[in-house]
Amino acid sequence: MTKSTVLLLSLLLAASAGLSLCLGSFPTPPLEVLGALTAPQNSDITFIIWELRLPRIALAILVGAALAMAGAILQSIVRNPLASPDVIGITSGAALAAVLFLALLSTHFSLHWLPFAAMLGALISALLVISLSWKNGINPSRLVLVGIGLAAATGAGTTLLIVISDDAAAMTAYVWLTGSLYAAQWKDVEGILPWLLVPVPICLAFARHADAMALGDSVAEGLGVPILRSRMILLACSVALAGAAVAFAGGLSFVGLIAPHLAARLVGRNMARLVPASALVGALIVLYADLLGRVAFLPKDLPAGIFVAGIGAPFFVYLLHRTRRQR
Amino acid sequence: MLRCVLLAACATLAYAIAEASEEQPTTPARIVTLYQGATDSAVALGITPIGVVDSWLEKPMYHYLRDALTNVEHVGLETQPNLEKIAWLAPDLVVASDFRHARVAPLLSAIATTVTAPNVFGFRTTLTMIANATGREAQASELLQRWDARVADFRQQIAAQMGNEWPQKVAVIRFKSDHVRIYTSGFAGSILDELGFEQPDTLQTQGWGMKLSSTENIPALDADVIFVLLEPDDAAIANNYRHWSSHPLWQQLSAVQNQRVYEAEPVSWMMGGGILAANAMLDELYSHYGLTQPLPRQACRALAATSVEQTTC
Known part of the structure; x- marks a missing residue:
């Protein structure tokens, strides 16, 4: 069922993107949307479809996919189902850097640098987590514990910065921390794309190593897997994916944790299938969260982050319930 | 109302x-x-x-x-x-x-x-x-000229009324449910500055202002006059204000001892952010200090208050 599941998820994602493209401040009939897509010059809603809805939908899909894949990779290399980019400090490192930028540097530098700041934060905190937990290689449980500690410390730093910065910067920081796809533009889509195009093939190439490591280090070693190298490469992929997502959409939490679990319940823990399935599930979650933010409380446009947990959690409970009954 | x-x-x-x-x-x-x-x-x-x-x-x-x-x-x-x-x-x-x-x-x-x-x-x-x-x-220039004239009038009247006590040091404080903010710049700050008020010494180096979360910090609010911004429909904010203003340190503030703590309208003092709000804020200041407004403005207020048809005013 797994191959068909991935296909089904892809179809569902395409249909959802289509639905999202038809909904907004005013619902647009699908034919009109199609008209604007195929013949932009003849349509009076071209701007709304091409410049407002489409880039936002594209970014939602990419960000959701990146976070979910980052989570799936991380969960498999540290062999801990509770690991996710938010839990081990990558997201919070990025958040601290972003808030630091908003509070102290945004008067001197253009906001276009914000993604770079966030990315740098993600990278620094990943390096910190790795070096602090290093002891003859990377021990997964040490990695998680150090990561949780670092996440708490950077979280405290973020709170402190928000408290000492003025109201307006604090408000921007709050919106950013919630995670939002508001005002996504094509340049954001172009900006995030390389960060997915590079790590995804690498991580798929190392999928077998990850599967072997999931059986335990000694088994993996017996199977001839260069544990340290594979683990470092996969970790780097995870950091790049999570860092990119956070850089372009802010602190969308929960997707990286829950999407891989949802995907695993659908296709199993085999990495070559889990990664694409997670990507699709993550994309769906963020896409619907943003759709809700856009249309549920009109005329307000709310950050997608508010709805991510609200959408992910019920699905998760439903899946848990279903698999329990099957047993 | x-x-x-x-x-x-x-x-x-x-x-x-x-x-x-x-x-x-x-x-x-x-x-x-x-x-x-x-x-x-x-x-x-x-x-x-x-x-x-x-x-x-x-x-x-x-x-x-x-x-x-x-x-x-x-x-x-x-x-x-x-x-x-x-x-x-x-x-x-x-x-x-x-x-x-x-x-x-x-x-x-x-x-x-x-x-x-x-x-x-x-x-x-x-x-x-x-x-x-x-x-x-x-x-726009008519509105700004009228504003400048009002500012000049206020400055002149208040200097005459206060004598040696002018310029006053002023603190604009906003109560929230769990902390207090004191503003030095921004909308109210720039207007008070224009009107000739000064800032308390403790605040001159504080950028936009400060957030105070503990009543221990009350002495930082010391000024000749304090304007308090509350939010009318928020009970938690009113409670916090009661809590702070009943504190012994609050009672020692010179503005409190001289009974110069005034409640101000947050919409005109902070949220409105435009020339209408600025004029409303200035109206409040005129009435807090018991100054008489120059005629045209006053006529408008009197007429409006007795709800004579507004277009005639």
């Missing part, structure tokens, strides 16, 4: 004056304002925007602007205005602020001509900017 009525009356009045003295054909007619001060200023210039953002208090729109803005579309929050809604409204001018809307500026410019102010509280900048974009320079 009375204050609200007055504010509303004066807003309508400014609107009526601007409307009446309108001669040249209005260039951009469909205007969307994306921050509070822009909405206030547009109304002051006699413009009815086709789209505005939600107000911070008295949601969805401040009472003093409601009469002028009946049936106007709302385009969401100032921090995250709904771009699609704005695009549907097909405006020919969008008034935004770099400070809030830098990220969406390219999209706004693609929707319509966009003018931006560097911050959201510079009411003069906002007013002249909107006036220039809509060909209402004359109205």
Whole structure:
């Protein structure tokens, strides 16, 4: 069922993107949307479809996919189902850097640098987590514990910065921390794309190593897997994916944790299938969260982050319930 | 309540004056304002925007602007205005602020001509900017001249009344449910500065101001006069105010001992952010200090208070 599941998820994602493209401040009939897509010059809603809805939908899909894949990779290399980019400090490192930028540097530098700041934060905190937990290689449980500690410390730093910065910067920081796809533009889509195009093939190439490591280090070693190298490469992929997502959409939490679990319940823990399935599930979650933010409380446009947990959690409970009954 | 009525009356009045003295054909007619001060200023210039953002208090729109803005579309929050809604409204001018809307500026410019102010509280900048974009320079300079005359009058009267005690050091304090903020710059700060008030020594190096979360910090609030901003419908804020103001340290503040703590209207002192709000804030200051207002303004208030037909005033 797994191959068909991935296909089904892809179809569902395409249909959802289509639905999202038809909904907004005013619902647009699908034919009109199609008209604007195929013949932009003849349509009076071209701007709304091409410049407002489409880039936002594209970014939602990419960000959701990146976070979910980052989570799936991380969960498999540290062999801990509770690991996710938010839990081990990558997201919070990025958040601290972003808030630091908003509070102290945004008067001197253009906001276009914000993604770079966030990315740098993600990278620094990943390096910190790795070096602090290093002891003859990377021990997964040490990695998680150090990561949780670092996440708490950077979280405290973020709170402190928000408290000492003025109201307006604090408000921007709050919106950013919630995670939002508001005002996504094509340049954001172009900006995030390389960060997915590079790590995804690498991580798929190392999928077998990850599967072997999931059986335990000694088994993996017996199977001839260069544990340290594979683990470092996969970790780097995870950091790049999570860092990119956070850089372009802010602190969308929960997707990286829950999407891989949802995907695993659908296709199993085999990495070559889990990664694409997670990507699709993550994309769906963020896409619907943003759709809700856009249309549920009109005329307000709310950050997608508010709805991510609200959408992910019920699905998760439903899946848990279903698999329990099957047993 | 009375204050609200007055504010509303004066807003309508400014609107009526601007409307009446309108001669040249209005260039951009469909205007969307994306921050509070822009909405206030547009109304002051006699413009009815086709789209505005939600107000911070008295949601969805401040009472003093409601009469002028009946049936106007709302385009969401100032921090995250709904771009699609704005695009549907097909405006020919969008008034935004770099400070809030830098990220969406390219999209706004693609929707319509966009003018931006560097911050959201510079009411003069906002007013002249909107006036220039809509060909209402004359109205704007009239409004600003009237403002300057009022400021000059206030400065003269208060200096005469206070004598040696002038200039006073002033603290503007806003109570929230779990902390207290003291503002040094921004809307109220710049106006108080213009009026000749000074800042307490403790605050001069503090940038925008401070957040105080413990009553231990009360001495930092010491000033000759304190203006307290509360939010009328929030019980938690009222409670916190009661808690702080009953503290022994509060009782030792010189403004408290001299009975110079005044409650001020947060909408006119902070949220409105435009020339109408600035004038309302100045009205409050006149009445707190028991100063007499120059005639035209007073006539308007008297008429409005007795609810004589507003258009005659």
